[in-house]
Amino acid sequence: MSHHLVDLRNVSHVYPDGSVALREVSIRMTHGECVAIIGANGAGKSTLLLHLNGCLTATAGEVRVGDFPLTRNTLSQIRRTVGMVFQNPDDQLFMPSVFDDVAFGPLNQGLSQAEAEQRSRAALERVGAWLLRDKPPYLLSGGEKKRVAMATVLAMAPDILVMDEPTSGLDPVSRRQVMALVKEFQHTRIVASHDMDLVLELCQRTIVLHEGRVSADGPTREIFRDDALLARCRLEKPLSMQGCPLCGIVRLAPESGAA
Amino acid sequence: MTSIEAVAANLRRLDQFARADTVIHRLDPRAKVVATLAFVVAVASFDKYTVAALMPFAVFPIVLAALGRLPVGYLARNVALAIPFALVIGLFNPFFEREVVLRLGPLPISAGWISCASIVARALLTLAAALVLVAVTGFPAVCEALERLGMPRVFAVQLQFVYRYLFVLVDDGARSTRALALRACGNPLRPRLIASLLGSLLLRTWQRAERIHMAMLARAYDGTFHKRTAHRFAAREVCFVLAWIGIFALLRYYDVAQLLGALLTRALP
Numbered sequence: 319m320s321h322h323l324v325d326l327r328n329v330s331h332v333y334p335d336g337s338v339a340l341r342e343v344s345i346r347m348t349h350g351e352c353v354a355i356i357g358a359n360g361a362g363k364s365t366l367l368l369h370l371n372g373c374l375t376a377t378a379g380e381v382r383v384g385d386f387p388l389t390r391n392t393l394s395q396i397r398r399t400v401g402m403v404f405q406n407p408d409d410q411l412f413m414p415s416v417f418d419d420v421a422f423g424p425l426n427q428g429l430s431q432a433e434a435e436q437r438s439r440a441a442l443e444r445v446g447a448w449l450l451r452d453k454p455p456y457l458l459s460g461g462e463k464k465r466v467a468m469a470t471v472l473a474m475a476p477d478i479l480v481m482d483e484p485t486s487g488l489d490p491v492s493r494r495q496v497m498a499l500v501k502e503f504q505h506t507r508i509v510a511s512h513d514m515d516l517v518l519e520l521c522q523r524t525i526v527l528h529e530g531r532v533s534a535d536g537p538t539r540e541i542f543r544d545d546a547l548l549a550r551c552r553l554e555k556p557l558s559m560q561g562c563p564l565c566g567i568v569r570l571a572p573e574s575g576a577a
Numbered sequence: 578m579t580s581i582e583a584v585a586a587n588l589r590r591l592d593q594f595a596r597a598d599t600v601i602h603r604l605d606p607r608a609k610v611v612a613t614l615a616f617v618v619a620v621a622s623f624d625k626y627t628v629a630a631l632m633p634f635a636v637f638p639i640v641l642a643a644l645g646r647l648p649v650g651y652l653a654r655n656v657a658l659a660i661p662f663a664l665v666i667g668l669f670n671p672f673f674e675r676e677v678v679l680r681l682g683p684l685p686i687s688a689g690w691i692s693c694a695s696i697v698a699r700a701l702l703t704l705a706a707a708l709v710l711v712a713v714t715g716f717p718a719v720c721e722a723l724e725r726l727g728m729p730r731v732f733a734v735q736l737q738f739v740y741r742y743l744f745v746l747v748d749d750g751a752r753s754t755r756a757l758a759l760r761a762c763g764n765p766l767r768p769r770l771i772a773s774l775l776g777s778l779l780l781r782t783w784q785r786a787e788r789i790h791m792a793m794l795a796r797a798y799d800g801t802f803h804k805r806t807a808h809r810f811a812a813r814e815v816c817f818v819l820a821w822i823g824i825f826a827l828l829r830y831y832d833v834a835q836l837l838g839a840l841l842t843r844a845l846p
Contacts, residue, residue: 373791394797402795408745409788414717414737418804423796425803454592456744474796 322349322384322477322506324370324400329379330530331365339365341530342379352500352507354517354538357527358552363482363510364405366527370480370508371400383478398427401476401505405483407463411455416447416466419455423474434473441473442466445499461492468499479505485513514556518542526551581754585747587655591708594647595715601645606714606722608814612637612821613710617703619825625692626678629834631702636828637821638705645713652712656705663700667693716740721804734802742785750778 324347331340339362347353355363368374369381372393383399386392404410413419420441424434442448445465450458458466464484471479484500485493493513500507500520511517517524517538524541526534528551534541541547542555554560595602601609616637623631642652671689679686711719717737724733753774757766827833 368791371795373795394799397795397797402792404788404792404795406788409785410792412738412741412789412793414715414741422798422803426797426799452596455741456589470796 323347323382324478324506324508325382326366326369327380327382329366329369329376329381331362331369331374332377339530340369340376343527343530343532344379345525345532345535347506347508349506350504351523352509352521354521354524355508355510355527356512356514356517356524356553357533361527361551362530363527367402367480367482367508367510370478371397371402373402398474399476400478400480401471401474403467403471403479403481403484405486407460407467408455410467410470411458411463414454415451416442416453416455416458417451419466420451420470420473423470427474437473437475438469441469444472445469446495459492461488461495464488464492464496465499468496477505478508479503480508482510483512484509485511485516514542514554515558518556518558526553528552581747581751585744585751588743590651591712592715594645594712595718597646597713599645599713601641601713604817605808605810605814606718607726607808607810608817609641609710609714610719610722610726611818613706615818615822615825616706619829620699620702622829623695623699625695626688628691628694628698630828630832631695631698633828633833634702634825635705636824638702638709641706641709641713645709647709647712652705652708655708656701659700659704660697663697664693666700667696670696730802742789745785746778746782749781753778 324345326343326345329340329343330338332338343362343366355366357363365374369376369388370383372381372388375388381388383392383396386396388396411419413422417435417438420438421434424437425431429437439448442451445468447462447465447469450462450466455463455466468481468484479500481500484496488496493516497516497520500509507521509517509521521538523536524534524538525532526541526547533551534544534547542559545555548554616634620631620634638652642649670693671687674689674692675687677685678688678691714722717740720733720736720740724730757770757774761770
């Protein structure tokens with residue numbers, strides 16, 4: 319199952335206006351891992367994610383997905399492997415109806431119409447959005463849009479799921495729904511988020527980006543215990559690890575029995 | 578005054594109608610598009626002083642709207658919006674063509690007035706037909722039908738994207754104007770402000786276009802647009818198109834309004 323592997327070797331990226339977004343980033347993610355990428359605004363999270371399926375190409379260094387280096391020739395193969403859920407679902411849902419939108423990817427992959435429809439149905443049922451199939455995207459709520467955006471990617475049966483801010487702007491219940499979905503997936507998952515509680519709950523491993531560099535890479539719980547690191551990188555502990563404002567009890571590490 | 582939001586709400590309503598399920602809605606979009614094009618050609622083919630013979634053509638939008646269960650008030654309001662535009666085009670005719678061709682009692686009617694009335698009638702008829710077409714078919718389906726009838730794919734995709742992101746753009750624009758109005762403290766908006774508002778809207782649109790393109794590439798888009806096709810041009814559609822073309826031909830070559838009038842005057846001496 320080596321194509322579930324993502325390997326970044328000394329990746330740097332400089333935007334055309336000269337701003338340096340990534341500096342010598344080296345990360346290796348293996349099969350079935352759920353990895354969080356956290357960091358302040360402008361730390362390079364989104365830039366990093368856009369490298370994973372070739373939306374951006376590294377100025378220096380190498381991106382490998384599975385056994386292939388990311389080049390012009392392997393691009394379409396890699397885009398099949400890496401499914402990307404963008405931050406703003408309005409950018410991702412561009413077809414006139416939900417069903418058409420979910421079927422867009424499978425049809426582009428060359429599946430027959432019947433097969434594409436069957437896959438789209440499965441993906442929509444998976445995220446609990448099958449009843450929304452005939453709606454145009456602008457009539458969906460934020461949570462519905464997010465789940466449909468996930469279905470559009472799931473329908474393409476990727477091995478690696480990349481999600482940019484999957485829970486931003488969602489109400490508590492929609493957030494829980496999305497988190498439950500992410501938890502269920504068997505894929506290699508890479509999640510960029512400012513939702514520290516989500517990170518603590520879903521991801522065993524966390525990578526901290528600061529000014530385009532990897533500041534830390536390790537087990538999520540260890541990273542959230544390092545106050546100096548968090549303060550330096552403009553981050554803070556998940557709320558569930560902070561003190562309770564009513565009873566004053568500080569829970570240092572939730573469910574720490576296993577850890 | 579109609580605000581941007583009101584226009585968007587109006588469009589959304591049109592889109593809602595298209596999702597009903599009636600005999601007309603179920604027809605292949607191509608059949609409806611072809612019938613409507615035939616209608617427009619027939620209406621446009623009359624000479625410029627025809628008014629009475631145009632009237633029976635109203636049967637097409639009326640029958641479609643009735644079968645598609647469209648609300649009359651909504652259609653009437655939106656068709657009425659076109660009257661000023663048609664009038665602007667026809668308004669000068671009465672000044673150029675002054676010879677009197679008809680007298681209604683003491684009132685002389687010049688040829689110019691008749692051609693002006695003809696322009697307005699045609700505008701209302703064709704607009705009503707187009708509006709009904711979109712309301713019983715849905716804009717995306719009309720685009721798809723036009724494409725399958727031979728319109729270049731680039732245009733179809735363009736139209737479809739315009740329609741999809743019109744709502745997003747309108748919302749974005751409405752938010753910006755609201756934010757601007759809230760800080761303008763009642764002062765009128767200066768042209769400079771409006772220009773910078775439009776400029777930032779354009780830049781945001783540009784960035785969005787880039788993100789959408791990325792999202793499309795991420796989903797294996799390779800330049801060709803694969804779409805599900807659900808419709809079939811069956812016997813029902815053939816009957817629909819042929820029947821309407823037959824009716825249009827009849828109405829074009831026989832002045833039904835005049836025939837009815839003659840029949841009535843003979844029956845009632």
